[in-house]
Amino acid sequence: TQLLEQSPQFLSIQEGENLTVYCNSSSVFSSLQWYRQEPGEGPVLLVTVVTGGEVKKLKRLTFQFGDARKDSSLHITAAQTGDTGLYLCAGDVGSNYKLTFGKGTLLTVNP
Amino acid sequence: IAGITQAPTSQILAAGRRMTLRCTQDMRHNAMYWYRQDLGLGLRLIHYSNTAGTTGKGEVPDGYSVSRANTDDFPLTLASAVPSQTSVYFCASSPFWDTGELFFGEGSRLTVL
Secondary structure, three states, X not given: OOOOEEEOOEEEEEOOOOEEEEEEOOOXXXXXXXXXXXXXXXXXXXXXXXXXXXXXXXXXXXXXXXXXXXXXXXXXXXXXXXXXXXXXXXXXXXXXXXXXEOOOEEXXXXX | OOOEEEEOOEEEEOOOOOEEEEEEEOOXXXXXXXXXXXXXXXXXXXXXXXXXXXXXXXOOOOOEEEXXXXXXXXXXXXXXXXXXXXXXXXXXEXXXXXXXXXXXXXXXXXXXX
């Protein structure tokens, strides 16, 4: 059973379009992280959300944590080719502080 | 440049051979982790260390061992490699064990034939 379900699995869009990817679980997370991974590299942390209902913005990226702390979304405005990559959500259930990762959304932004 | 260094970058190994993947960090982070990443399965935790001198098992520890003799180094050993251990291995570190904010290395691609 996958603890963190990410959707869509694949997304291909044109430069300038908006998009939203989702991270869902039946478990409550004490915190949730979003990472981006480019080919041949390790994941890089984008943001941590902790409080239910929290919204964080990172330039054109907007992250939201669900009120019940079971889900999160990442919205990208006016996507650029540099946004291409694998977007991973990760969280720890309860207080064991060992991250579980979703399988990711592979985003391709075409010029 | 500060960060995590993994070695080797890539390795092809015969089944049954012993292999150690090296991981060194210079950020003085307390916690370190080993993950494997496989197509369709995502990133899975193999072993972790909350602080020097302690280690723990993750989701998929069988066939792997680790040691944490000091803060900077966290090697991962495959005692007798099997083809199912073909994967990309990532080492990561974190300032504290109770945070999900990990810094990852570039990865080691291992092929077991």
